[in-house]
Amino acid sequence: GQNIDQPTEMTATEGAIVQINCTYQTSGFNGLFWYQQHAGEAPTFLSYNVLDGLEEKGRFSSFLSRSKGYSYLLLKELQMKDSASYLCAVRSGAGNMLTFGGGTRLMVKP
Amino acid sequence: NAGVTQTPKFRVLKTGQSMTLLCAQDMNHEYMYWYRQDPGMGLRLIHYSVGEGTTAKGEVPDGYNVSRLKKQNFLLGLESAAPSQTSVYFCASLQGAGNTIYFGEGSWLTVV
Numbered sequence: 001g002q003n004i005d006q007p008t009e010m011t012a013t014e015g016a017i018v019q020i021n022c023t024y025q026t027s028g029f030n031g032l033f034w035y036q037q038h039a040g041e042a043p044t045f046l047s048y049n050v051l052d053g054l055e056e057k058g059r060f061s062s063f064l065s066r067s068k069g070y071s072y073l074l075l076k077e078l079q080m081k082d083s084a085s086y087l088c089a090v091r092s093g094a095g096n097m098l099t100f101g102g103g104t105r106l107m108v109k110p
Numbered sequence: 111n112a113g114v115t116q117t118p119k120f121r122v123l124k125t126g127q128s129m130t131l132l133c134a135q136d137m138n139h140e141y142m143y144w145y146r147q148d149p150g151m152g153l154r155l156i157h158y159s160v161g162e163g164t165t166a167k168g169e170v171p172d173g174y175n176v177s178r179l180k181k182q183n184f185l186l187g188l189e190s191a192a193p194s195q196t197s198v199y200f201c202a203s204l205q206g207a208g209n210t211i212y213f214g215e216g217s218w219l220t221v222v
């Protein structure tokens with residue numbers, strides 16, 4: 001089966017940097033997604049990693065290590081609007097099964 | 111240019127009633143997924159489909175059935191609704207080699 005772990009909650013200060021970790025155990029790994037979700041809304045796409053290394057997109061970066069089953073999402077220059085849940089999802093198998101972690105609720109404080 | 115559309119958006123059911131949620135995508139995606147999300151939790155996969163006419167079970171399939179008779183539509187059925195099925199349901203689709211999951215806006219279901 002799939003096993004995806006993320007911290008449940010994190011708190012950070014406006015303007016700071018925060019790293020949200022995701023560890024996974026899966027067979028047939030095909031890629032890893034990060035999504036942002038505000039309360040009452042659908043998730044929105046942040047990043048996708050399929051090869052090892054760092055993908056940078058503006059204030060958001062995502063890192064993947066397939067050998068360690070590990071990814072992180074890095075948010076720089078935090079803004080109040082970044083307060084949301086951040087979901088890690090693994091794509092696996094020939095059927096492209098998509099399994100999500102429980103999400104990390106990030107609270108940005110002034 | 112609608113993307114992924116879910117209907118209905120809100121529904122209240124009585125225990126034991128049946129209903130069907132419809133997910134429609136206009137992007138010709140092969141893969142479609144149904145998730146449920148309970149308060150403060152992540153998305154849990156109910157069923158998914160790798161193409162027209164095929165479906166597979168996810169993490170929490172019990173109490174649900176699905177059908178993919180047309181490539182663009184993925185239906186989620188509750189044969190006999192239970193209060194434990196009160197949740198927000200999200201549909202998603204993915205192109206085979208794509209790197210973006212597209213989500214519907216969600217369907218809020220309450221079973222009383």
